[in-house]
Amino acid sequence: MADRTQPHSRLSRRRLLGGGAAVAGIGWGAATLTSHEQNRSDPGLDTTPFHGTHQAGIDTEPQEYATFVGFDLKPGTDREDIIGILGIWTDDAARLTQGEPALADTEPELARRPAGLTITVGFGPGLFTAAGLPDKRPSWLHALPAFPIDQLDPAYTGADLLLQIGAREATTVAHAVRVLSKDVRSLVSVRWVQRGFRNASKGRTMRNLMGQVDGTVNIAPHTVDFDQLVWDDGAAQPWLAGGTSMVLRRIAMRLDAWDEIDAEARAITLGRRDSDGAPLGGTAEFDEPDFQAVDQYGIPVIPPSSHIARAHHRHDGERFLRRGYNYDDPPAPGQISDSGLLFVACQRDIDTQFLPVQQRLAEFDALNIWTTPIGSAVFVIPPGVPGPGGYLGRQLFES
Numbered sequence: 001m002a003d004r005t006q007p008h009s010r011l012s013r014r015r016l017l018g019g020g021a022a023v024a025g026i027g028w029g030a031a032t033l034t035s036h037e038q039n040r041s042d043p044g045l046d047t048t049p050f051h052g053t054h055q056a057g058i059d060t061e062p063q064e065y066a067t068f069v070g071f072d073l074k075p076g077t078d079r080e081d082i083i084g085i086l087g088i089w090t091d092d093a094a095r096l097t098q099g100e101p102a103l104a105d106t107e108p109e110l111a112r113r114p115a116g117l118t119i120t121v122g123f124g125p126g127l128f129t130a131a132g133l134p135d136k137r138p139s140w141l142h143a144l145p146a147f148p149i150d151q152l153d154p155a156y157t158g159a160d161l162l163l164q165i166g167a168r169e170a171t172t173v174a175h176a177v178r179v180l181s182k183d184v185r186s187l188v189s190v191r192w193v194q195r196g197f198r199n200a201s202k203g204r205t206m207r208n209l210m211g212q213v214d215g216t217v218n219i220a221p222h223t224v225d226f227d228q229l230v231w232d233d234g235a236a237q238p239w240l241a242g243g244t245s246m247v248l249r250r251i252a253m254r255l256d257a258w259d260e261i262d263a264e265a266r267a268i269t270l271g272r273r274d275s276d277g278a279p280l281g282g283t284a285e286f287d288e289p290d291f292q293a294v295d296q297y298g299i300p301v302i303p304p305s306s307h308i309a310r311a312h313h314r315h316d317g318e319r320f321l322r323r324g325y326n327y328d329d330p331p332a333p334g335q336i337s338d339s340g341l342l343f344v345a346c347q348r349d350i351d352t353q354f355l356p357v358q359q360r361l362a363e364f365d366a367l368n369i370w371t372t373p374i375g376s377a378v379f380v381i382p383p384g385v386p387g388p389g390g391y392l393g394r395q396l397f398e399s
């Protein structure tokens with residue numbers, strides 16, 4: 001139960017963070033499986049380990065619900081304040097992800113259904129300035145260049161701190177968002193909140209709100225590729241070993257216009273069929289797209305202007321993890337929908353892996369007729385907390 005006698009001040013919370021030897025974390029996959037097997041009858045009781053080399057929520061299979069919260073540090077917030085925030089969030093996350101109420105949790109019952117909860121923290125470029133650590137900022141951590149396709153709304157753009165909170169139940173996500181947000185409200189203000197959802201079918205690729213199978217070509221967790229393309233190796237910034245980066249783009253879909261085109265036109269736009277996600281010329285979702293294939297008239301089977309032809313990596317160093325969510329918010333007056341994709345990409349280096357692909361799509365992509373980026377933010381995702389006694393970002397502040 002929550003200890004309601006515990007004074008809920010920043011300082012008292014920070015004291016909780018005192019020493020303690022770091023212990024190696026166990027693999028997310030193995031531990032999740034154990035917890036899942038134990039709770040086969042009630043997935044609401046599943047837990048995902050919090051401690052480890054990496055933060056959870058990157059190589060974790062995306063849960064059905066995720067909320068992304070972008071915070072701005074209030075003016076005057078300094079290094080000690082930031083360490084305080086991270087200490088509180090570490091303590092909250094270590095408890096909530098394991099199905100335990102946070103300290104002074106006003107709804108402790110809600111914490112008892114962790115539903116695979118993961119809480120992932122990211123730092124925006126401004127945090128390094130506020131913390132007085134400009135030299136520790138990765139060179140690729142800067143706002144993306146302006147693209148001609150962009151119509152960015154400041155209400156969804158940039159932020160000093162990110163929380164990505166994912167779980168299989170929306171109630172769990174809402175509770176965790178509330179606990180973590182209110183615990184630090186004296187030091188930060190909420191810049192934006194973006195809520196997303198995905199299909200519940202475990203192990204299957206999700207569908208986006210255009211009806212497409214979305215996420216087929218991706219980087220499988222716990223592989224050499226994932227280690228080399230997603231997790232940082234500490235070569236440029238030693239403190240970042242085991243961390244990664246996240247690009248979050250809010251991309252609006254014009255579903256009313258998309259509704260007007262038939263299945264064939266949709267397939268030509270994407271380069272894959274909506275029905276089963278197979279590439280044109282192929283028969284099943286995971287068939288390798290053949291970008292060289294031509295029909296009897298010499299016309300490419302997968303149009304070079306299609307989304308997958310334009311997005312396909314030109315070399316291995318242009319690959320990244322995609323971990324997006326659908327959004328479907330209340331429309332503005334006079335509109336009938338406000339839907340789109342919370343496009344999420346994770347990679348070691350935004351400039352070399354993500355940017356060339358985004359630039360190519362901004363130059364031309366048949367899908368652009370129906371999609372518009374309206375929000376954009378970039379974060380470094382610090383490594384995990386190795387064991388009890390540490391706090392998120394300690395590698396940065398104590399290196």
Ligand code: HEM
Nearest residue numbers: 212213214215216217251308311312313341343357358371
């Ligand atoms: C609303 C916007 C978008 C939609 C609806 C969308 C949808 C899709 C779909 C359905 C696929 C094919 C299945 C798959 O492999 O996942 C795909 C592939 C892909 N998309 Fe997007 N996408 C969007 C934006 C973006 C953006 C902004 C980027 C990167 C800057 C991107 C990069 C990719 C990549 C790299 C692939 C795999 C291409 C390949 O190698 O075959 N997408 N996308």
